[in-house]
Amino acid sequence: MTSNNVPVLKIRRFIAYIMLILLTFICLFPFYILIINATRAHSAIQQGFSFLPGKSLPANWDKLISNDNLPVLRAMFNSFFIAMATALLATYFSALTAYAIHTYRFKLRKAAMSFILMIMMVPTQVSALGFIRQMNSMGLDDSFIPLIVPAIASPVVFFFMLQYMEGSLPIEIVEAARIDGSGEYNTFNSIVIPIIKPAISVQAIFAFVGSWNNYFIPNLLLESKNKKTIPILIAQLRGADFMKFDMGQVYILIAISIVPVIIVYLFFSKYIVQGVAIGSVKG
Numbered sequence: 001m002t003s004n005n006v007p008v009l010k011i012r013r014f015i016a017y018i019m020l021i022l023l024t025f026i027c028l029f030p031f032y033i034l035i036i037n038a039t040r041a042h043s044a045i046q047q048g049f050s051f052l053p054g055k056s057l058p059a060n061w062d063k064l065i066s067n068d069n070l071p072v073l074r075a076m077f078n079s080f081f082i083a084m085a086t087a088l089l090a091t092y093f094s095a096l097t098a099y100a101i102h103t104y105r106f107k108l109r110k111a112a113m114s115f116i117l118m119i120m121m122v123p124t125q126v127s128a129l130g131f132i133r134q135m136n137s138m139g140l141d142d143s144f145i146p147l148i149v150p151a152i153a154s155p156v157v158f159f160f161m162l163q164y165m166e167g168s169l170p171i172e173i174v175e176a177a178r179i180d181g182s183g184e185y186n187t188f189n190s191i192v193i194p195i196i197k198p199a200i201s202v203q204a205i206f207a208f209v210g211s212w213n214n215y216f217i218p219n220l221l222l223e224s225k226n227k228k229t230i231p232i233l234i235a236q237l238r239g240a241d242f243m244k245f246d247m248g249q250v251y252i253l254i255a256i257s258i259v260p261v262i263i264v265y266l267f268f269s270k271y272i273v274q275g276v277a278i279g280s281v282k283g
Helices: 005-038 042-046 057-066 072-103 109-120 124-137 145-152 155-168 171-179 184-195 197-212 216-221 230-238 247-279
Strands: none
Touching: 005 247, 042 247, 057 072, 057 247, 072 109, 072 145, 072 155, 072 171, 072 184, 072 197, 072 230, 072 247, 109 155, 124 216, 145 197, 145 216, 155 197, 171 184, 184 197, 197 247, 216 230, 230 247
């Protein structure tokens, strides 16, 4: 490296740092606004934005908890239960399906993979009406089952798992386990899962967040007050009439709703870069 290139590299590094700081600020500033407004009263929020927190956090919390029409703690449990069950089913069975496609060479292998990927292209809204009618005819309306069990068939998660296995799971490992007398399920659970753990962690985060933020299908299925999820309560609180509308309660409810997502992200964050990097590049 010549001395003439040193100033150029320093300038590029300085610009890169400035851009990273700017992008970080843009990403975190909405969360700062959310936290600040959660501590302010409805009248103060209407007056405009403030960089300093207010003193109405306890009052907003008390109003939110004491509202009989908004069972917040119950909704938090419902959302967490549905999201956790969805993440577990989606990652395990999608990984199991990808394992079968990756390790077995049968005639309809490409056709099966193409069919699964074709389903991935169909938006949820297209099949929502038929899905709701089917659940009603089966007596599963106002139930968590339609929100959890269909997660077993997750084409997006399957595709990611398959790409990851093609880059990090040699067939020789599976064949060696078969020679040693290991069954397919034992091989998958004891050998394959530890190898694809980063991919499972990444997709578990995505599945959890997607289910946690899901409003469309739960709003069409769930009717009982004690079975509603956090997104439904947020929409219900925002949709209140003018006399009952309280922005302080809206902001504190939104702030509460993102806490589990942050916890799950922090718990699995060390696997994200590794999982995305390996899974997106075929070895």
